[in-house]
Amino acid sequence: MxxxxxxxxxxxxxxxxxxxxxxxxxxxxxxxxxxxxxxxxxxxxxxxxxxxxxxxxxxxxxxxxxxxxxxxxxxxxxxxxxxxxxxxxxxxxxxxxxxxxxxxxxxxxxxxxxxxxxxxxxxxxxxxxxxxxxxxxxxxxxxxxxxxxxxxxxxxxxxxxxxxxxxxxxxGRKQNAKVYDEGSAFEVGKSIRLREGSDLTIIACGIMVHEALQAARILSEQGIHAEVLDMFTIKPLDVEGLLHSAKKTGAVLVAENHNKIGGLYAAVCEALAFHHPTPAACVAVEDEYGEVGPQDYLQQRFGLTKEHIVQVAQDLIKRK
Amino acid sequence: MTNNVNALKKLAAQIRLGAMEAIQARGFGHVGGSLSVADTLAVLYGAILRVDPNNPKWPERDKMVCSKGHAGPAVYAALALKGYFPYEDILTLNQPGTNFPSHCDRKKTPGVDMTTGSLGQGTSLAVGMALGDRLKGRDSRMYLIVGDGELNEGQPWEAFMFAAAQKLDNLTVLIDWNKKQLDGFVADINDPQSFAAKMEAFGFHTQQVKGNSVEEVLRAIQACEEVKGRPHAIVLDTIKGAGIKEVEDTFSNHSMTPKPEVIQGWVQILRDQIAAMDGGVFDA
The missing domain is CATH 3.40.50.970 (Thiamin diphosphate (ThDP)-binding fold, Pyr/PP domains)
Structure with a gap:
């Protein structure tokens, strides 16, 4: 584990x-x-x-x-x-x-x-x-x-x-936030629940895990309890873990450092649409090309921050 | 295995016949490029390759990658004559569920060493296999057949540069210079200038021979044994459609849908040629 x-x-x-x-x-x-x-x-x-x-x-x-x-x-x-x-x-x-x-x-x-x-x-x-x-x-x-x-x-x-x-x-090649202790075991295709919650599920991968965990903390201060899953395997998708959480929270937000087309958000939506239709939203690149700059600037520019997750989460739970 | 030139000539004709009978069974196929390379396949499977049809995946075997994967019908005929599978099997060419697709597929056909068909890609695969054999300490040789039209692609030149840099002397590249690609003459469409000069400049031990002469192809491949420290290239000066005059004389002969009586005529020409030949029955 x-x-x-x-x-x-x-x-x-x-x-x-x-x-x-x-x-x-x-x-x-x-x-x-x-x-x-x-x-x-x-x-x-x-x-x-x-x-x-x-x-x-x-x-x-x-x-x-x-x-x-x-x-x-x-x-x-x-x-x-x-x-x-x-x-x-x-x-x-x-x-x-x-x-x-x-x-x-x-x-x-x-x-x-x-x-x-x-x-x-x-x-x-x-x-x-x-x-x-x-x-x-x-x-x-x-x-x-x-x-x-x-x-x-x-x-x-x-x-x-x-x-x-x-x-x-x-x-990436730089430093991400530290999430897992030495000796942790991981299984390909098995997501990890990093935080329990009941109001919505935030599904994140890569650099967006750190943003999701920070956003969940901010949301909890507002009385919104977000569950956070680290969906580090995008394919094969952990459909069982996704559905288990989606059925509990009734809303799914996907945060990924990728175009909203074709990535983790798309994979999650495809699974939800078939198995358990659920209101969903994403924090991802809005179908744009990249540009130059420091990573923190680019995360702001393309909407990949904890603040964006908080905003999208607030809007999403109104659709439940 | 044989070094008997008459036997190799007969094998080449048998390969042509097999390719045409497979295409005849389906009604259409890659006629020109299957015929141009038949003599080279005859030399490889008749005289050169250390392979075991009863153990197609024997790791120490020599390998053959036909990067111009559309010559599948000729490759299948050679493999059938070598004893990998019954000759009748190749008559299922391109039928639903067949193990003999138009382009070579290593997952379907015993004896096909690599999947090819997207032009250029077989070159890197063959170079990787030749490198892998060397790193595994195997005394295996790699024979890579590429088309002249295929060399419009950039990837083969990346692969050739790397092969020479790695001094892969277990690799022999056979360029089927049959002068034509799908739309017409190679020299008209994107003139490659001299393949021999290019391969020489890339650091290959390079020869150019009449590629529809089994004697010349055999001699050139054997000569590669004497040269160490460099990969080998043999530019095969061939005729697209070689062996059937009517196909040779047809401008657009890459993929053909001949009338049944026409292809039956070609098959009969090849049968008559074989019947008139010395060399006996090819012994795999």
Missing amino acids: PKIVYDGSLDPRTFKDVIGQTIIRLLESDPDVIYVDADLMSTIGTYKYHQEHPDRAINMGVSEANMMGVAGGLAASGFKPIAHTFGPFASRRSFDQVFLSAGYAGNDITVIGTDPGVCAAFNGGTHMPFEDVALYRAIPTATILDITDTVMFKTLLPQLIERPGVKYIRV
């Missing part, structure tokens, strides 16, 4: 360090693991390892389409490939290769797309994927995670590389 230690403070470790360390630990513990990157090793701390072990950590250069195909070929040879690049290049740039050379062809690969959504910050709109989840959701049987904190990342990556099919992890 995950042990929750959230108090609003930042994780003492950056994702950047933990991503690289976790990959290297897997390479050292399992000779079948192999890691490919498209000239972004230095951004997750794996370049030095590559220099020492160029056959285990392979630098493909700036060629994401080729990287995904080579990863597929390595899978066919009996390896468990991990491929990393920034989110936009891990999704829309190389989508056809992931879809066909990995998914359709039956070559199981794990893709790490760093700097999702507004986490791309100073790299700006060209590097800012608000659509990566939508693309990966359309790959049959793909697994998609949006990571909450470093403990979750280092616990889930070893599980993910053993899963069949295409696996996609979106994760």
